[in-house]
Amino acid sequence: MISQEHSAWTNIAAPFNDDVHWDRPRYSFPVEGDANAVSRATSAPFMNAFTFLDANKWFDLNKYHFLRFIDRLALRLGPTYVAPNERNPRKSFSILKQAPNGVYVAVGTERGFIGAAATPNASHLLLADTDESTVLFNRLNVILLKLSKDRTDYIHLREKADFYEWSRRATEAELTADERTLMANHKVFYFWSWHVRNFFFLRAYSVWSLLPSTFYFSHYMFNNERFRHIQEMAKLDRIKAVPINLSDTPKVERLVEALSTANLRLSILDLSNAWWRAYIDRSSLVALVKKFAQISTDQSIFMITSDANIWYLKQIWKYFGFRLKEVASEDNLNKALNGDRRIHGYRPNKLQNVDSCEDIF
Numbered sequence: 001m002i003s004q005e006h007s008a009w010t011n012i013a014a015p016f017n018d019d020v021h022w023d024r025p026r027y028s029f030p031v032e033g034d035a036n037a038v039s040r041a042t043s044a045p046f047m048n049a050f051t052f053l054d055a056n057k058w059f060d061l062n063k064y065h066f067l068r069f070i071d072r073l074a075l076r077l078g079p080t081y082v083a084p085n086e087r088n089p090r091k092s093f094s095i096l097k098q099a100p101n102g103v104y105v106a107v108g109t110e111r112g113f114i115g116a117a118a119t120p121n122a123s124h125l126l127l128a129d130t131d132e133s134t135v136l137f138n139r140l141n142v143i144l145l146k147l148s149k150d151r152t153d154y155i156h157l158r159e160k161a162d163f164y165e166w167s168r169r170a171t172e173a174e175l176t177a178d179e180r181t182l183m184a185n186h187k188v189f190y191f192w193s194w195h196v197r198n199f200f201f202l203r204a205y206s207v208w209s210l211l212p213s214t215f216y217f218s219h220y221m222f223n224n225e226r227f228r229h230i231q232e233m234a235k236l237d238r239i240k241a242v243p244i245n246l247s248d249t250p251k252v253e254r255l256v257e258a259l260s261t262a263n264l265r266l267s268i269l270d271l272s273n274a275w276w277r278a279y280i281d282r283s284s285l286v287a288l289v290k291k292f293a294q295i296s297t298d299q300s301i302f303m304i305t306s307d308a309n310i311w312y313l314k315q316i317w318k319y320f321g322f323r324l325k326e327v328a329s330e331d332n333l334n335k336a337l338n339g340d341r342r343i344h345g346y347r348p349n350k351l352q353n354v355d356s357c358e359d360i361f
Contacts, residue, residue, distance in 0.1 A: 005262045012126070013241065015254060081131040081133060081134045082109055082133050082195045082196075083109075084109065084110045086111070088317075089111070089115070089118075091318075091348075092118075093118050095319060095350070095351050097118075098321070099299070099301045101267060102123060103122070103124040103259060104268045105128060105268065105292070107270070107274045108127075108134060109127075109134050113141065115303075117230035118226055119268060122267050124264060127240065128255070129242075136191065137196070140183075140188065142239045143182065143183060146235055147169045147173050147175075151227040158196065163186050166183050166189060167183055169183075242255065247279070247280040249291070256294060264295065265297055266295050266297070267300065269292050269303070269324060271303070272304065272305050273306065273307065282337075286329075286333055289302060290328050292324060293325050298323065301351070306320070320348060326353070336352070
């Protein structure tokens with residue numbers, strides 16, 4: 001019999017799957033084609049984001065090649081929520097090592113995978129984001145971690161394996177029906193190829209991208225210990241990607257209730273730079289922190305980042321960690337945060353005590 005705790009975790013994403021408009025991907029260009037092919041494409045989760053083309057029509061093929069060029073241009077010249085934009089996540093590791101046992105909650109793509117892999121006490125990973133491309137990347141990456149035999153095999157599946165190998169390996173593995181559907185769709189493979197298999201994915205969009213990147217040394221696929229940790233979570237079905245807007249307080253309540261029902265405590269709430277007012281208003285941020293405080297211990301961590309440089313020129317992020325319960329009030333949160341992009345009274349890349357904060361008000 002499946003326990004209530006196990007069921008709550010396994011189905012944690014289900015209530016939110018209908019909240020994301022998969023038919024409006026951030027970087028895709030739908031093209032009209034064969035109705036049957038489109039129907040097949042849209043019959044699976046997320047597939048209405050990737051419209052199939054009729055390969056028998058030469059004008060559709062011309063559109064296809066042109067749109068592939070435009071797609072590549074957009075990916076190279078503009079930021080996406082799929083590609084990481086951090087130069088050195090390793091600077092956060094001193095904070096992550098102090099986190100207690102529990103679930104690592106993160107926004108974004110690789111931010112969560114890298115963070116959880118580097119957090120020894122993280123037992124689960126919950127990737128919460130409202131961007132459909134981000135959620136799709138996260139779910140595909142979990143599948144690749146499940147399919148891989150070891151770190152070398154994972155790199156092969158991620159960077160080199162063709163669509164037919166993806167489909168074959170997925171068929172042979174113990175995956176869910178939805179996971180097999182994703183891996184059997186060549187438009188999903190196209191999405192992965194263009195977003196991930198390019199020069200810029202492991203390099204921040206900046207002048208630093210042409211130099212050897214310290215990002216490599218932070219990534220789990222280049223470290224055996226961190227890779228084993230994140231792969232074990234994937235194989236034990238302890239990584240979930242949830243489409244949710246964290247500024248939607250009622251939905252955050254449902255998410256926290258599900259984590260509580262699953263008997264999980266918070267290890268880290270990692271908002272990256274999603275605490276900026278451009279992404280979440282201050283009242284919703286306060287409500288978010290208060291809700292996660294309900295499943296926190298005294299050692300649970302609230303981690304954020306702030307950029308100290310001009311966008312696109314350096315993108316060198318600073319990491320700030322706090323004991324979450326210490327900032328779970330509006331006054332204490334305001335002691336740590338001021339405006340959209342500046343954090344006062346704290347040294348970066350360290351775990352902070354809110355009582356030592358410089359009073360900026």
